[in-house]
Amino acid sequence: MKSIKNEAAVCCPNHCEEFDVEYWSLISADQDPDLKTAAMGGELNLVQCPQCGTFFHHDSDLIYLDAPAELLIFVFAEKNRSQEQELRTRMQRDYEIIKNTLAKQLQIDYPPICVFGLEALKNILQEEEKHAFESEAVAAAAAAQGLQVVRLKPSYARSHHFPYYVPAPGGKVSANAYALAASKVLKSGLQSKLLLNFKDQMSQEGVAIPLTL
Secondary structure (H helix, E strand, O other): OOOEEEEEEEOOOOOOOOEEEEEEEEEEOOOOHHHHHHHHOOOOOEEEOOOOOOEEEOOOOEEEEEOOOOEEEEEEOHHHHHHHHHHHHHHHHHHHHHHHHHOHHHOOOOOOEEEEOHHHHHHHHHHHHHHHHHHHHHHHHHHHOOOEEEEEOHHHHHHHOOOOEEEEOOOOOOHHHHHHHHHHHHHOOOOOHHHHHHHHHHOOOOOOOOOEO
8 A cells, every 4th residue: 555645724733824734644654664754753744834933743634554564553633532432433444444445455454553643653653663673682582592483473462462573492383382482582581571471371271372474
């Protein structure tokens, strides 16, 4: 999917005369990494009043899609927070349209996230970056121990608070074998809450093996 821009007439917080702006209404982050960077830095849909020079964010609805990361975020305008239930219903309807038509080739099989305002989007993306950095550290530590590394399904890893990359067991694959591999990496000195949680979850009786790509 391609990122999409729209136009609108806006007023600045100082109540100057309306002026026209362009703003992003759909972001395909893997196609436009600069827009992802702008969202993380709080610069997305930032506009300047031509009369008083004030900078402010255009408060409008936005869809943020990062297909490789399995991240689909519906960002609703902060001013419409009181309509949350109605907007969540609309999100589910739009989600089905995106999944079954607009982005059918992407095979979207993960649930959407609903937030209000660009600040909330920024916070999610910053946490996502921390998650990715820690996951890369897990992968490096596992490789240093001579273990194979597998990538978990991103939406599965995110929802379970697991690393995106985990050490893979040799021989017979089981949840307990994954736990033992994770334990070996943790004993090497790596400090990772994500991997520790993964080990603890995989150690539980009757748990299924993790979803990998």
